[in-house]
Amino acid sequence: METHSTAVAFGGTQTVHTHASKVCGCDMTFAVYMPPQAKAGPVPVLWYLSGLTCNHTNVMDKGEYRAHAAKYGVAIICPDTSPRGDNVPDDDGNWQFGSGAGFYLDATAEPWRKNYNMYSYITQELPELVAKNFTVDMKRQGVFGHSMGGHGALTIALKNPDTFKSCSAFAPIAQPTTADWSAGAFAKYLGDNPELWAEYDATLLIENGRRFSEFLVDQGDADSFLDDGLRPWLLKDACEKADIPLTLRMQPGYDHSYFFVSTFMEDHIKWHAERL
Amino acid sequence: METHSTAVAFGGTQTVHTHASKVCGCDMTFAVYMPPQAKAGPVPVLWYLSGLTCNHTNVMDKGEYRAHAAKYGVAIICPDTSPRGDNVPDDDGNWQFGSGAGFYLDATAEPWRKNYNMYSYITQELPELVAKNFTVDMKRQGVFGHSMGGHGALTIALKNPDTFKSCSAFAPIAQPTTADWSAGAFAKYLGDNPELWAEYDATLLIENGRRFSEFLVDQGDADSFLDDGLRPWLLKDACEKADIPLTLRMQPGYDHSYFFVSTFMEDHIKWHAERL
Numbered sequence: 001m002e003t004h005s006t007a008v009a010f011g012g013t014q015t016v017h018t019h020a021s022k023v024c025g026c027d028m029t030f031a032v033y034m035p036p037q038a039k040a041g042p043v044p045v046l047w048y049l050s051g052l053t054c055n056h057t058n059v060m061d062k063g064e065y066r067a068h069a070a071k072y073g074v075a076i077i078c079p080d081t082s083p084r085g086d087n088v089p090d091d092d093g094n095w096q097f098g099s100g101a102g103f104y105l106d107a108t109a110e111p112w113r114k115n116y117n118m119y120s121y122i123t124q125e126l127p128e129l130v131a132k133n134f135t136v137d138m139k140r141q142g143v144f145g146h147s148m149g150g151h152g153a154l155t156i157a158l159k160n161p162d163t164f165k166s167c168s169a170f171a172p173i174a175q176p177t178t179a180d181w182s183a184g185a186f187a188k189y190l191g192d193n194p195e196l197w198a199e200y201d202a203t204l205l206i207e208n209g210r211r212f213s214e215f216l217v218d219q220g221d222a223d224s225f226l227d228d229g230l231r232p233w234l235l236k237d238a239c240e241k242a243d244i245p246l247t248l249r250m251q252p253g254y255d256h257s258y259f260f261v262s263t264f265m266e267d268h269i270k271w272h273a274e275r276l
Numbered sequence: 277m278e279t280h281s282t283a284v285a286f287g288g289t290q291t292v293h294t295h296a297s298k299v300c301g302c303d304m305t306f307a308v309y310m311p312p313q314a315k316a317g318p319v320p321v322l323w324y325l326s327g328l329t330c331n332h333t334n335v336m337d338k339g340e341y342r343a344h345a346a347k348y349g350v351a352i353i354c355p356d357t358s359p360r361g362d363n364v365p366d367d368d369g370n371w372q373f374g375s376g377a378g379f380y381l382d383a384t385a386e387p388w389r390k391n392y393n394m395y396s397y398i399t400q401e402l403p404e405l406v407a408k409n410f411t412v413d414m415k416r417q418g419v420f421g422h423s424m425g426g427h428g429a430l431t432i433a434l435k436n437p438d439t440f441k442s443c444s445a446f447a448p449i450a451q452p453t454t455a456d457w458s459a460g461a462f463a464k465y466l467g468d469n470p471e472l473w474a475e476y477d478a479t480l481l482i483e484n485g486r487r488f489s490e491f492l493v494d495q496g497d498a499d500s501f502l503d504d505g506l507r508p509w510l511l512k513d514a515c516e517k518a519d520i521p522l523t524l525r526m527q528p529g530y531d532h533s534y535f536f537v538s539t540f541m542e543d544h545i546k547w548h549a550e551r552l
Contacts, residue, residue: 007535007536008529008531009535009539010538010539011539014535061337061338062338064340066535066538067343067538067542220284253284254284255283255284259342260284262285262286262340263286263342263343
């Protein structure tokens with residue numbers, strides 16, 4: 001693991017690292033914020049999964065998480081959203097597939113299956129690396145994310161309820177198998193296999209019996225992707241039928257940007273810290 | 277004045293605007309955050325002046341000011357750092373002069389004098405535009421900034437103590453007339469005229485009799501520009517001799533980046549709000 005940059009912030013340390021990923025077949029870059037409490041011993045870990053087109057820098061620059069991570073004493077890990085590089089197949093010009101659009105799944109179709117394995121990367125390979133290199137308590141992990149990363153957080157929590165103690169999302173894609181901006185990617189990554197698609201869809205996972213302790217979801221009501229891409233009411237229906245407590249807050253006037261995410265960042269970090 | 281973008285954040289509104297500037301002879305872009313309190317009536321105005329290479333976006337993305345502006349009820353105005361455009365002379369590849377390096381002065385030398393008039397822009401033209409278009413109380417103005425913008429804040433406050441009620445700075449260039457990264461620009465903008473140079477140098481302005489009520493300055497002790505460019509001890513000496521109260525805080529481990537600025541942003545906004 002190579003460390004690119006280190007900066008003190010809010011009494012803790014913001015760093016950026018690159019490592020050779022086996023499951024993605026390329027070098028992967030991620031950002032880590034360690035709060036000041038880590039100087040005294042292991043701290044809980046909160047995974048932030050970013051949205052379409054993002055890499056680790058978007059939330060590092062605009063997410064405003066460090067103040068609250070320092071206040072509540074949690075480490076924040078910000079991975080990339082896909083494999084990248086000259087040897088990784090891509091679909092140039094398509095922002096909803098390929099680079100920046102890994103959808104937190106393990107691809108099964110050619111030529112994507114060799115590299116596009118973000119589910120295994122986030123749930124297995126990167127946690128092992130983080131556990132080995134940082135002062136973290138891996139028994140206290142939470143996951144949250146934005147948009148495509150909200151989908152990632154919800155599905156990863158539902159499939160790994162013993163690993164992740166808490167889950168929240170900003171404007172998540174509630175049902176990616178049928179949403180405008182994700183169904184096309186699912187078809188390419190996973191082929192014509194509806195059962196496999198359902199393994200990466202929060203609403204369908206719940207309908208098919210997966211459970212999680214509770215969710216917090218914030219959603220701007222002025223979000224231009226609300227009706228076609230996000231549709232939190234589908235998640236709400238599924239949670240109600242499954243008796244999963246869901247705190248869904250429609251935030252008046254907010255759009256899909258990091259102006260929205262940063263506004264509610266403290267609420268989410270506090271929510272996780274109370275449960276970790 | 278044209279409005280490019282509007283987003284709700286922390287209950288207030290972050291907008292970006294462009295207007296035709298007379299004193300800069302080009303279109304100029306600036307960002308405005310209006311806190312929720314502005315819905316009830318005029319709020320104080322806090323001018324944030326950015327550093328070398330920046331435009332309005334750097335602090336808008338990374339400064340983390342909105343949470344605190346909303347909490348303390350102040351508007352934050354973030355101007356550009358120089359004129360820009362095809363018709364504006366520039367010195368390509370020089371990050372310490374020309375585009376992104378206006379140094380908050382009015383140039384007197386050719387060919388720069390037609391456009392590089394950031395002092396008049398920040399103290400006259402832009403305040404008139406802001407007063408006309410936003411719910412602000414121009415009797416309650418403060419100014420702060422980072423690096424070159426810290427120099428701008430200090431010099432503008434010292435020359436306009438009746439307009440600005442409060443002033444603070446993050447890692448300011450304390451004596452730009454003799455600092456490595458600014459003396460060259462002063463020579464080009466102002467020619468071989470030491471008396472004119474002194475009009476844009478905080479330390480020399482104080483030595484030459486200008487006064488201000490008090491300053492707050494934060495400076496990282498791991499800032500790589502500390503010894504050659506910033507030198508806060510020169511400002512400290514001048515303030516002590518002139519009986520100007522200066523709160524100079526050396527922050528251990530912090531560098532020159534927005535990780536440093538954002539960490540102490542709340543302290544500064546609170547400092548201004550208490551004085552406005």
